[in-house]
Structures are given as structure tokens and as C-alpha cells.
Amino acid sequence: AQTVTQSQPEMSVQEAETVTLSCTYDTSESDYYLFWYKQPPSRQMILVIRQEAYKQQNATENRFSVNFQKAAKSFSLKISDSQLGDAAMYFCASKWGAQKLVFGQGTRLTINP
Amino acid sequence: GAGVSQSPSNKVTEKGKDVELRCDPISGHTALYWYRQSLGQGLEFLIYFQGNSAPDKSGLPSDRFSAERTGGSVSTLTIQRTQQEDSAVYLCASSLASQTQETQYFGPGTRLLVL
Numbered sequence: 001a002q003t004v005t006q007s008q009p010e011m012s013v014q015e016a017e018t019v020t021l022s023c024t025y026d027t028s029e030s031d032y033y034l035f036w037y038k039q040p041p042s043r044q045m046i047l048v049i050r051q052e053a054y055k056q057q058n059a060t061e062n063r064f065s066v067n068f069q070k071a072a073k074s075f076s077l078k079i080s081d082s083q084l085g086d087a088a089m090y091f092c093a094s095k096w097g098a099q100k101l102v103f104g105q106g107t108r109l110t111i112n113p
Numbered sequence: 114g115a116g117v118s119q120s121p122s123n124k125v126t127e128k129g130k131d132v133e134l135r136c137d138p139i140s141g142h143t144a145l146y147w148y149r150q151s152l153g154q155g156l157e158f159l160i161y162f163q164g165n166s167a168p169d170k171s172g173l174p175s176d177r178f179s180a181e182r183t184g185g186s187v188s189t190l191t192i193q194r195t196q197q198e199d200s201a202v203y204l205c206a207s208s209l210a211s212q213t214q215e216t217q218y219f220g221p222g223t224r225l226l227v228l
Contacts, residue, residue: 033214043202045219052214091156099169099211100146103156 002027004094006104013082014112020067021077021107023092030054032096034068034075039106040088048090051075079109087111115139117220119205125226126195134190134223138207145188146208146217147172147180151201159203162188163211195227 004025013019025034036048051059051068059066063083067076079086092104118137126132138145147159149172158172162182173179177196182188192199202224206217 035216037219043204043222043224045204045206047216047218050216095217099144099161099163100158100172101148101156101206101217102158105155 002094002096002102004092004102004104006092006107008107009105010108010110012110012112013079015082015084017082018078018080019082019109021079021090021092021109023075023077023104025073025075025092025094027073027094027096029096032094034066035093035095035101036064036066036075036077037091037093038086038088039091045091049077082111084111084113117205117207117218119203119220119223121223122221123224123226125228127228128197129194131191131193132195132225134192134203134225136188136190136205136207136220138186138188138205139218140186142207142209142218143185144208144211144215144217145182146206147188147190148204148206149201150204150222154201156204159190161211168211192225195225197227200225200227 032053034051037045038048049061063080065078089106091106093101120135145162149157161169164185177193180190202222204222206219208215208217
């Protein structure tokens with residue numbers, strides 16, 4: 001079975017500090033994409049960042065970046081200069097072969113002022 | 114432009130009643146997905162449409178669940194004879210196409226509570 005695992009149910013960070021959320025996945029596919037989604041209390045899932053597996057360069061979107069280790073099947077999200085608005089559930093997801101997204105269990109991120 | 118919209122935002126129903134949940138995808142998106150988010154099960158895939166056809170229904174938990182899509186646009190997820198375990202947030206997403214590289218964009222979800 002294809003799986004995505006987030007081992008940190010909860011994380012907290014001081015405002016303006018840096019935090020890293022972990023994600024590992026399992027696949028035998030060569031063509032796949034990895035995503036981080038953010039879900040604030042409003043429930044809407046918002047795409048934070050995506051990574052194409054064939055690209056060696058780590059994706060970056062402003063304060064958000066990933067550390068993609070293909071051999072280790074690891075895909076962590078780094079949030080720099082954390083802001084109060086970053087507080088949310090973060091879901092790691094993968095998409096390969098089949099068209100559905102497979103999600104991890106989520107990490108609840110708290111930002112301490 | 115407009116994002117994915119879902120209605121109703123919240124739905125409370127009694128056990129045994131039927132409910133219909135609606136999803137309006139982003140205009141021009143040919144692929145549409147339904148997911149369910151519950152406390153015990155996390156985020157689960159239910160069904161996916163490419164155009165009006167559903168190539169993958171593997172996630173529908175029972176024959177009480179069905180979905181259709183008309184005109185390559187709006188989709189309705191129907192749950193018959195609702196049970197308390199159906200209580201969850203039902204999320205809809207759409208993408209430009211169904212290829213692996215396409216990003217799925219989500220709606221705000223419908224929170225269903227079965228009493």
C-alpha cells in the first residue's frame with residue numbers, strides 16, 4: 001500500500017523562529033509529486049508548496065521550503081520567520097500513478113507569540 | 114478567479130435520512146475529487162471524476178454512497194440512510210486535468226453531523 005507518514009502530531013514554535021515538519025512516504029513509482037497543504041480552522045485546504053520527484057532542486061515559496069531526500073523517501077517542510085498566521089494543521093501528501101492524493105495524518109502547528 | 118465552492122457549509126441530519134452534498138469546481142477543471150476527513154480516519158479518498166465519468170470509485174465506503182457529475186462541472190455526493198459514522202467533513206477538490214503533475218485545489222468542505 002502507498003503510504004505517507006507524519007510522525008509529529010503536534011509542533012510548536014516561537015514567532016519569528018524556524019520550524020521543520022517531517023514527512024516520509026513509500027512508493028515504488030518513479031513519477032510522482034509531493035505536496036504540503038495547510039488547513040486553518042476555516043477548513044479550507046491551501047496548497048503551500050509542491051515538489052516534482054524528478055527535480056533534484058528543493059522547492060521554495062517565500063518563507064516555505066522543502067528538504068526532499070529522494071533516496072530516503074523524506075519530504076520535510078521548513079517554515080522560516082514563523083508568523084501567527086502560519087498556525088494550522090499541515091498535511092503532507094503524495095500523488096503517483098493513480099490520480100488521488102494520499103495524505104499523512106497531519107501535524108498541528110502552534111505559533112507562540 | 115472563483116475557487117472551488119461547496120454547499121451546504123454545514124449539515125445536520127437524523128440517522129436514516131438521505132443527504133446531498135454539492136461541489137462546484139473551478140471553471141475549466143476537468144478532474145474532480147471527493148475526500149472525507151474524520152477524526153479517526155484522517156483524510157480519505159472517496160471518488161474521482163474525469164469529465165462526467167468516474168474511473169476510480171474505490172474509496173466509497175459502502176453502497177449507501179454515490180456520486181455523479183453532470184455537464185463536466187457540478188458534482189453531487191449522495192449518502193443514503195445516513196449513519197452516525199458518516200459524520201465527517203466532506204472535501205471536494207478539482208484540478209485542470211487528472212495527470213500526476215496537476216495540483217488539486219480544495220473547497221471549504223461540508224461538515225456533516227448525523228444525530
